[in-house]
Amino acid sequence: MKQIMIQLVTAFIGSLGFGLLFGLRTRHLLWAALGGMIAWGIYLWVYARIPELFLANLCASIFAVTYAELMAHLRKCPATLFVVTGVVPMVPGSSLYYAMDCAVNGDLEGAAIYGHKTLAVALAIAAGISFVTVCRELRARRG
Amino acid sequence: MVSTVEKQTELARCLLDMGALLLDCGAEISRVEDTMCRMGKAYGARHMEAFVITSIIILTMDFGNEDAITETRRIYSSAGNDFYRLEKLNELSRSCCASPLPLTELREKLEHVAAGKKPEKVILWGSILAAGGFAVFFGGTIWDSLAAAAFSLLICFLQKQFGNTQIGTAGSNLFISFLSGLGVGALCELLPMLHMDKILIGDIMLLIPGIAMTNSIRNILGGNTISGAVRLLESLIWAAALAGGFMTAMLIIELAV
Numbered sequence: 461m462k463q464i465m466i467q468l469v470t471a472f473i474g475s476l477g478f479g480l481l482f483g484l485r486t487r488h489l490l491w492a493a494l495g496g497m498i499a500w501g502i503y504l505w506v507y508a509r510i511p512e513l514f515l516a517n518l519c520a521s522i523f524a525v526t527y528a529e530l531m532a533h534l535r536k537c538p539a540t541l542f543v544v545t546g547v548v549p550m551v552p553g554s555s556l557y558y559a560m561d562c563a564v565n566g567d568l569e570g571a572a573i574y575g576h577k578t579l580a581v582a583l584a585i586a587a588g589i590s591f592v593t594v595c596r597e598l599r600a601r602r603g
Numbered sequence: 604m605v606s607t608v609e610k611q612t613e614l615a616r617c618l619l620d621m622g623a624l625l626l627d628c629g630a631e632i633s634r635v636e637d638t639m640c641r642m643g644k645a646y647g648a649r650h651m652e653a654f655v656i657t658s659i660i661i662l663t664m665d666f667g668n669e670d671a672i673t674e675t676r677r678i679y680s681s682a683g684n685d686f687y688r689l690e691k692l693n694e695l696s697r698s699c700c701a702s703p704l705p706l707t708e709l710r711e712k713l714e715h716v717a718a719g720k721k722p723e724k725v726i727l728w729g730s731i732l733a734a735g736g737f738a739v740f741f742g743g744t745i746w747d748s749l750a751a752a753a754f755s756l757l758i759c760f761l762q763k764q765f766g767n768t769q770i771g772t773a774g775s776n777l778f779i780s781f782l783s784g785l786g787v788g789a790l791c792e793l794l795p796m797l798h799m800d801k802i803l804i805g806d807i808m809l810l811i812p813g814i815a816m817t818n819s820i821r822n823i824l825g826g827n828t829i830s831g832a833v834r835l836l837e838s839l840i841w842a843a844a845l846a847g848g849f850m851t852a853m854l855i856i857e858l859a860v
């Protein structure tokens with residue numbers, strides 16, 4: 461439980477950091493960081509039930525982008541602003557690092573496992589984003 | 604609205620500036636094309652065509668007189684992320700489409716937005732929070748977080764130095780990751796309580812082209828295959844350069860210890 465709390469708090473801080481780094485306006489910052497935190501919470505929730513990396517990341521990124529579209533609508537600004545801060549806790553920095561670490565140490569099997577994880581997560585994020593984008597386009601065309 | 608050919612050309616140049624700025628701030632291709640076409644129509648163009656890829660914009664405006672105006676613009680930097688200016692541009696285009704500003708005023712506003720870069724202090728704080736936060740997020744201690752935050756300042760400094768040169772992102776990523784890998788490795792040898800992997804992961808988050816990569820896939824799925832493919836290839840090369848720098852640093856440290 462403590463671990464989960466720490467992850468949620470640091471996901472919030474990390475998303476906030478990226479919001480600042482990308483020059484998000486102050487009035488959007490907290491909402492953007494909140495999106496990143498909830499998205500990570502959803503990842504943890506799904507992963508605890510179905511331990512499937514791709515699926516958990518897909519669900520979290522679908523949430524993050526839906527949240528971004530909603531925020532864009534409510535706060536009258538482009539959705540991209542909230543997409544980036546929402547998906548940033550999912551960016552597979554850690555598995556990329558361990559893949560490199562294994563490769564340097566001659567552990568090719570480990571490198572392949574972590575490399576595969578990195579790719580799966582990147583694809584899951586992209587698939588989640590596209591899923592929501594397609595749904596929005598379909599709705600817009602109908603309405 | 605804009606009657607003479609001179610004015611129409613000036614409008615085309617304003618729109619090209621706007622498109623270039625949008626790209627530089629990290630807008631998606633479809634948004635850039637859409638914004639330019641809407642703006643042109645708001646100023647009275649009958650037909651607008653905008654072709655945008657990450658390195659060039661081609662704009663054709665047809666006002667219904669004899670010749671259509673075509674202007675092109677070479678784009679040199681299109682991988683930035685500046686949401687402050689992106690939002691300002693978005694507001695400007697919204698207000699212009701509702702009621703077009705006089706051209707001189709549009710030009711003034713564009714120059715105002717272009718000059719309004721985000722303050723350096725904000726970038727520094729952002730890097731500190733992002734690197735420090737993600738070091739703990741991926742399992743580091745509070746000391747790892749402080750070390751990652753300290754090295755994020757080095758990364759910021761180096762990125763700024765490279766920003767003014769002709770060295771591309773791949774080259775600067777290679778060099779920056781090599782230097783920070785060496786620095787973090789040396790620090791961890793001095794202070795054994797630190798975890799090198801967690802610190803480096805925190806700092807990797809600042810350099811990893813995760814955003815560029817997801818944007819590129821969005822572009823591809825949105826039908827802008829050329830831009831998407833170019834950006835995807837670029838971000839893969841950037842990631843490889845990042846990995847190459849860190850791997851070299853780690854090898855040197857392992858040999859030295």
